[in-house]
Amino acid sequence: AQKVTQVQTEISVVEKEDVTLDCVYETRDTTYYLFWYKQPPSGELVFLIRRNSFDEQNEISGRYSWNFQKSTSSFNFTITASQVVDSAVYFCALSHPYSSASKIIFGSGTRLSIRP
Amino acid sequence: AAGVIQSPRHLIKEKRETATLKCYPIPRHDTVYWYQQGPGQDPQFLISFYEKMQSDKGSIPDRFSAQQFSDYHSELNMSSLELGDSALYFCASSLNRGLETDTQYFGPGTRLTVL
Numbered sequence: 001a002q003k004v005t006q007v008q009t010e011i012s013v014v015e016k017e018d019v020t021l022d023c024v025y026e027t028r029d030t031t032y033y034l035f036w037y038k039q040p041p042s043g044e045l046v047f048l049i050r051r052n053s054f055d056e057q058n059e060i061s062g063r064y065s066w067n068f069q070k071s072t073s074s075f076n077f078t079i080t081a082s083q084v085v086d087s088a089v090y091f092c093a094l095s096h097p098y099s100s101a102s103k104i105i106f107g108s109g110t111r112l113s114i115r116p
Numbered sequence: 117a118a119g120v121i122q123s124p125r126h127l128i129k130e131k132r133e134t135a136t137l138k139c140y141p142i143p144r145h146d147t148v149y150w151y152q153q154g155p156g157q158d159p160q161f162l163i164s165f166y167e168k169m170q171s172d173k174g175s176i177p178d179r180f181s182a183q184q185f186s187d188y189h190s191e192l193n194m195s196s197l198e199l200g201d202s203a204l205y206f207c208a209s210s211l212n213r214g215l216e217t218d219t220q221y222f223g224p225g226t227r228l229t230v231l
Contacts, residue, residue: 037222043204045159045222091158095220103149103161103172104208104220 002027004094004107012113013082021077021110023092029053034068034075035093035104045091051075052097082114118143120209120223128229129197137192137226141209147171148190149220150182151206159206165190166212197230204228 003026013019025034036048049059051068059066063080079086092107121140129135141148147166151159161174165184176182179197184190194201204227208220 033219035219043227044224045206045208047219047221050219103164103174104151104159105161106158108158 002029002094002096002105004092004105006092006107006110008110009108010111010113012115014115015084016081018078018080019082019112021090021092021112023075023077023107025073025075025092025094027094029096031097033095033097035095036066036075036077037091037093037106038088039091039109040088084114084116087112087114120207120221122207122223122226124226125224126227126229128231130231131197131199133197135194135197135228137194137205137207137228139190139192139207139209139223141188141190141207142221145209145211146188147210147212148184148188149208149210150190150192151208153204153206153225155203162192194228199230202228202230
């Protein structure tokens, strides 16, 4: 069975602080995709990143960085120098890439609030 | 770049009524997915279509049906609406690259309220 766990339900930090959102996943597949999506108060789901299971290189995109560790089945997301516009619900997710149409399994989400 | 289009964006219905949600995928995308997100919940997969054929099915009630048309747009039909059907319904699309499916991109969602 596939499962994604985000233990942090809500996080609140002051602007400019660094914040890390944790994600732990379970799957019996050897090949899979991991994702992070952002859902701002307006409601849309914004794609942030996709990692393949065979690519454990960490990735940095501006103030965002992702740490993928297969040994601990974790895919954590760090925002450096947070800003108020980063306030949103962030979902970690998992899918199996090799099928005709692969559903995404989402975690329960972490609500991030950045205080000015 | 063109994104996934969903219509309507907001819909209010009475119990036991019928609703139809439409989804227009990103051009050249051949796979469409439907997800339901209840208040304070994560999105839950309902159903997907690849090349106009149903390819996977999740926790979709029997009262719901969907299809993908020749132009790749998809419609989710919901009958005998219940209060619990009130949710945000997302459509996502992706391109199937042979055996491997590409990233799913989500539309803005349709917010359905059942009174």
